[in-house]
Amino acid sequence: MRNEAMHEKSDGTISRMILGTWAMGGNHWGFCDDVEALRAIDTALDNGINAIDTAPVYGDGHAEELVGKAIQGKRDKVFLATKCGLDIYSRKYERNLSPSYIERDLSQSLKRLKTDYIDLYQCHWPDPQTPVEETMAALLRFREEGKIRLIGVSNFNDDELREAMRCAPLFSLQSHYSLLERSVEQSTLPICRENDINFFSYGSLGAGVLTGKYREQPRFSRGDARSFFYRFFKPRYWPKVRLLVDGLEETARSKGTRPGVIALSWLIKQPGVRSVIVGARSSEQVLDNIADVPVELNAREMELLDHLSGAIYSC
Numbered sequence: 091m092r093n094e095a096m097h098e099k100s101d102g103t104i105s106r107m108i109l110g111t112w113a114m115g116g117n118h119w120g121f122c123d124d125v126e127a128l129r130a131i132d133t134a135l136d137n138g139i140n141a142i143d144t145a146p147v148y149g150d151g152h153a154e155e156l157v158g159k160a161i162q163g164k165r166d167k168v169f170l171a172t173k174c175g176l177d178i179y180s181r182k183y184e185r186n187l188s189p190s191y192i193e194r195d196l197s198q199s200l201k202r203l204k205t206d207y208i209d210l211y212q213c214h215w216p217d218p219q220t221p222v223e224e225t226m227a228a229l230l231r232f233r234e235e236g237k238i239r240l241i242g243v244s245n246f247n248d249d250e251l252r253e254a255m256r257c258a259p260l261f262s263l264q265s266h267y268s269l270l271e272r273s274v275e276q277s278t279l280p281i282c283r284e285n286d287i288n289f290f291s292y293g294s295l296g297a298g299v300l301t302g303k304y305r306e307q308p309r310f311s312r313g314d315a316r317s318f319f320y321r322f323f324k325p326r327y328w329p330k331v332r333l334l335v336d337g338l339e340e341t342a343r344s345k346g347t348r349p350g351v352i353a354l355s356w357l358i359k360q361p362g363v364r365s366v367i368v369g370a371r372s373s374e375q376v377l378d379n380i381a382d383v384p385v386e387l388n389a390r391e392m393e394l395l396d397h398l399s400g401a402i403y404s405c
């Protein structure tokens with residue numbers, strides 16, 4: 091089932107939906123079955139998604155290894171994005187964007203991904219200990235050497251983004267954005283639009299919440315990143331989160347589709363969003379997420395979702 095709508099909207103290089111692989115790492119997001127994860131990647135690539143986002147920190151290299159396996163024989167058809175600068179080797183996950191660290195990070199990623207180049211290499215988090223000029227000079231050198239093709243950043247605030255832009259041509263910013271987290275709308279998205287920086291959203295489905303899968307507030311174990319990474323899981327926000335999901339369900343019912351499809355369609359429509367990164371751990375989830383996206387949302391539906399999502403952090 092190839093989703094032509096999703097595919098046609100790509101500009102020939104990057105589809106409007108990118109497959110996220112954090113959960114596939116299997117260590118910070120509950121168990122993930124490798125066979126199922128490989129199937130999910132295949133399904134995505136067979137159905138119009140041509141871009142994959144991964145990182146060394148997802149499963150301490152495991153997600154990259156799975157991606158490397160899945161793209162064998164298809165490398166030229168895949169836009170491969172990975173990241174650097176979170177120290178997995180010490181297991182402390184400290185930020186490190188020093189040239190020597192990212193040189194090591196890059197060579198390990200290339201090995202795990204079984205490729206000799208990365209399409210998009212992204213600084214995972216800003217590192218206040220390393221001057222950004224040094225990081226960018228190293229990335230420009232890797233680009234000259236043909237090991238990476240494009241430079242991106244992730245989780246950079248506006249000042250950090252402007253500074254990085256002064257040192258190197260930035261292709262993209264990856265940040266948290268969905269109906270559950272809209273702070274990038276104030277200034278970050280406008281900066282990206284003004285400077286031709288592609289914006290990629292992560293947490294696009296609210297780590298699953300926006301699919302409507304949780305009737306009650308979920309509880310995760312302490313080691314599970316969902317217990318601390320996404321603030322909307324905190325008990326005080328849950329009643330308003332649930333009202334938003336009710337709104338998504340109502341809208342989805344009237345269109346004969348699912349709440350996650352409505353959430354992703356809303357996000358894809360936001361000015362400046364180049365592509366939405368959507369995580370999945372099975373081919374069923376991948377198919378579910380691409381099946382109807384994007385559906386048309388009328389002004390009244392957009393207003394309802396704006397209102398319900400705007401209320402979440404005002405409580």
Ligand SMILES: NC(=O)c1ccc[n+]([C@@H]2O[C@H](COP(=O)([O-])OP(=O)(O)OC[C@H]3O[C@@H](n4cnc5c(N)ncnc54)[C@H](OP(=O)(O)O)[C@@H]3O)[C@@H](O)[C@H]2O)c1
Nearest residue numbers: 110111112113244292293294295296297298368369375378
């Ligand atoms: N740069 C960064 O700092 C950063 C941070 C976070 C994420 N990311 C990237 O962005 C990607 C996406 O973000 P995310 O994974 O945090 O959140 P997400 O895309 O909002 O949610 C993905 C999760 O929702 C659940 N799900 C997906 N489709 C579903 C469906 N159809 N039905 C029911 N459940 C479904 C799955 O988890 P369960 O099966 O466990 O419910 C899946 O792992 C990541 O994989 C990663 O590549 C980057």
